[in-house]
Amino acid sequence: MSLPERDTRQSIVDTAERFFRDIGYQKTTVADIAKSLRMSPANVYRFFDSKKSINEAVLARFKGELEESLSLIIAEQRSAGSRLREMLLTAHRINQARFADQHRMQEMVCAAMEESWDAILGHIERFDALLGRVIAEGIANGEFRALDPVAATQCIRTAMLRFQHPLLMAQCERIPGPTAEEMIDFIMAALEQPKAEN
Incomplete structure (x- = not known):
């Protein structure tokens, strides 16, 4: 081109x-x-x-920016836990900045989910691959418990859904629940090796 x-x-x-x-x-x-x-x-x-393909391009740009931000965090030379924590917070903050109180943009994402499910699935696969890479590193170096990294990745994505899905972010504001930071603390506690008792 x-x-x-x-x-x-x-x-x-x-x-x-x-x-x-x-x-x-x-x-x-x-x-x-x-x-x-x-x-x-x-x-x-x-x-x-088609208009659908324009929507896919808008969505792809959004998702590409998010994936690029997560890739930059992965490349940093620090613990898997600190990188994973920052990745989850970054994903939440980017989605919150983009979609919170943006009902029309929420509509666009919902249309993409109905009309272009493959585009959404592609993003989920890439998002999982990024999270899974850091989780696997943490397991390999003993920072995280011996878990199935694929199952752990899927559980984390599901746990964070209300903090990343545009519609759920808006709807769940009215439902009592943890903050994103509290949910991430809970996730990290579930992953980390138990501290050895004296």
Whole structure:
């Protein structure tokens, strides 16, 4: 793909995201996006074959930014526990900043889950791979208990769901429960080797 084509694709995604935030995914049309960019809808369709594929691109950018942040934490030279704790907090904070009180963006993610489940599954697989890598390191170096790293990863993802899923983040605010930090403390306590008694 040439640089001008990449720039045009990026402009379409930027514009779509702005419309999704301002008026919502359902109300946004390809014609709206095209008009804002002074393009014809047919020209937009040269780059994206449907509104669904534009939504997937917006979502992929969001998820890519999150995955990149987690990858940078993994690369740091420190304990598995401190990296895992920061990864979970970072995932929560990024999602909170992006989706808290953003009902229209929550709508976009829900549409992606209904229309583009494969895109969501791809992100979950990559997210699990990142968490699993740090968990496996912690198990291998004796920092964490001898657990199945795949099962541990899935349990942690499930435990953190209310702090990362856009709809659950909004709905669970009204349900008594732990803070993200308290849940992460609980997860870390479940993973860590018990302290030797004197």
